[in-house]
Amino acid sequence: MTIFPRMSGIEALCQTPPGHNGPYVDYTDAALSPVRAFHRSIPGYTPTPLHRLRGLANRLGLKEVYVKDESFRFGLNAYKVMGGLYAVARVICRELGLDIAQTRFEDLMRPEHLKHIRKMTFVTATDGNHGCGVAWAAARFGSSSYIYMPRGASQHRVDNISRAGATSVEVVDMVYDDAVRHAGHMAEEQGWHLVQDTAWEGYTEIPTYICQGYTTMLAEVFEELKATDAPLPTHVFLQAGVGSLAGAAAAYLHNRFGDSCPTIAVVEPDTIACLYHSALQGDGQPHALTDESHTLMAGLNCGEPSLTTWPILRDIPSHYIRCADFVAARGMRFLSSPIGDDPRVVSGESGAVGAGLITLLMERENLAELCGSLGLDANSVVLTISTEGDTDPQMYDKIVRDGFCPTED
Numbered sequence: 024m025t026i027f028p029r030m031s032g033i034e035a036l037c038q039t040p041p042g043h044n045g046p047y048v049d050y051t052d053a054a055l056s057p058v059r060a061f062h063r064s065i066p067g068y069t070p071t072p073l074h075r076l077r078g079l080a081n082r083l084g085l086k087e088v089y090v091k092d093e094s095f096r097f098g099l100n101a102y103k104v105m106g107g108l109y110a111v112a113r114v115i116c117r118e119l120g121l122d123i124a125q126t127r128f129e130d131l132m133r134p135e136h137l138k139h140i141r142k143m144t145f146v147t148a149t150d151g152n153h154g155c156g157v158a159w160a161a162a163r164f165g166s167s168s169y170i171y172m173p174r175g176a177s178q179h180r181v182d183n184i185s186r187a188g189a190t191s192v193e194v195v196d197m198v199y200d201d202a203v204r205h206a207g208h209m210a211e212e213q214g215w216h217l218v219q220d221t222a223w224e225g226y227t228e229i230p231t232y233i234c235q236g237y238t239t240m241l242a243e244v245f246e247e248l249k250a251t252d253a254p255l256p257t258h259v260f261l262q263a264g265v266g267s268l269a270g271a272a273a274a275y276l277h278n279r280f281g282d283s284c285p286t287i288a289v290v291e292p293d294t295i296a297c298l299y300h301s302a303l304q305g306d307g308q309p310h311a312l313t314d315e316s317h318t319l320m321a322g323l324n325c326g327e328p329s330l331t332t333w334p335i336l337r338d339i340p341s342h343y344i345r346c347a348d349f350v351a352a353r354g355m356r357f358l359s360s361p362i363g364d365d366p367r368v369v370s371g372e373s374g375a376v377g378a379g380l381i382t383l384l385m386e387r388e389n390l391a392e393l394c395g396s397l398g399l400d401a402n403s404v405v406l407t408i409s410t411e412g413d414t415d416p417q418m419y420d421k422i423v424r425d426g427f428c429p430t431e432d
């Protein structure tokens with residue numbers, strides 16, 4: 024294991040990934056085909072754009088930079104709904120005795136099903152985007168949803184969740200991981216269905232559905248690359264909070280590409296990097312961080328790795344990278360100021376950190392060694408996922424237009 028000490032707001036850990044022999048069973052084509060079919064059946068579903076930023080790639084000396092733009096997802100400005108919606112559909116199918124593989128969105132709209140579905144209540148805790156997805160999904164089916172947010176949640180994100188159709192949104196005086204436990208207690212006490220995007224001992228089924236839901240993003244990427252005959256990614260930068268998204272994506276890539284799997288780096292905020300911290304311990308176990316933390320990257324402000332995706336994130340990535348807020352801010356600014364014919368990408372704090380990271384890796388002398396260890400050069404095809412748009416527009420303006428958070432110090 025090699026540690027790259029902090030330079031330009033970036034600190035990294037590099038390992039030779041131990042790898043994984045067989046396919047990850049939850050992410051095989053067979054396991055994922057109901058996900059794809061269900062998502063496709065949702066009214067208004069359309070793949071989000073995959074931007075090919077040739078101007079940025081030229082400037083950075085990379086072959087290609089792809090940015091998957093989740094600000095276009097169902098008008099919700101973030102990718103999260105892909106997981107929440109699929110999990111809600113799975114819970115409904117389980118309760119009604121339906122087979123998800125044979126069920127499409129319109130089937131659930133039949134009056135004989137709706138009369139049961141409308142009596143169901145879903146509950147979750149969220150930093151914003153996941154709660155928005157669950158509230159929106161529940162509202163599509165006429166079900167109720169109770170959403171809990173940790174202290175410090177932005178008012179705009181609270182309002183977004185209400186607008187998405189939540190029955191109730193409550194900001195509780197707790198950090199995120201405690202808000203998750205609170206949602207779990209409420210589910211038990213009230214007989215509600217907990218749809219949480221992180222797994223723990225005894226609670227793994229629904230988080231796995233959520234992770235499976237996220238893989239549609241990756242499927243869309245590779246469908247589009249194939250259709251346009253564009254080169255496949257050599258490097259994928261995956262931002263992480265609890266690691267459900269990064270783990271799902273890593274398992275998907277590993278299953279799909281095996282030995283030719285792109286280099287995968289996990290990216291976290293420097294103030295709360297529980298996957299970096301777990302990898303550093305080197306005992307193969309997930310390790311939680313319990314101190315209250317502050318980061319602009321609200322969606323990544325989580326201290327406890329998800330139990331089901333941790334083993335994937337332990338075995339597949341070669342790098343774990345902790346980034347200062349400045350890295351995310353730089354990514355937001357780069358994506359909002361296109362180079363040449365590139366489109367403008369509106370990317371929020373948790374969405375832009377991967378883009379900010381590659382700009383620094385390719386432009387800062389003091390990161391050359393880390394860049395070399397990642398194998399980034401003129402032949403590299405880099406994929407990052409802009410997982411959210413301006414979900415906190417005031418903060419977006421402050422960073423992009425007023426220049427807040429200008430330096431690494």
Ligand SMILES: Cc1ncc(COP(=O)(O)O)c(C=O)c1O
Nearest residue numbers: 263264265266267268322410411
């Ligand atoms: C915009 C955004 N990106 C990335 C993530 C990270 O997802 P995970 O917690 O699965 O690691 C989140 C989580 O809420 C998010 O909201």
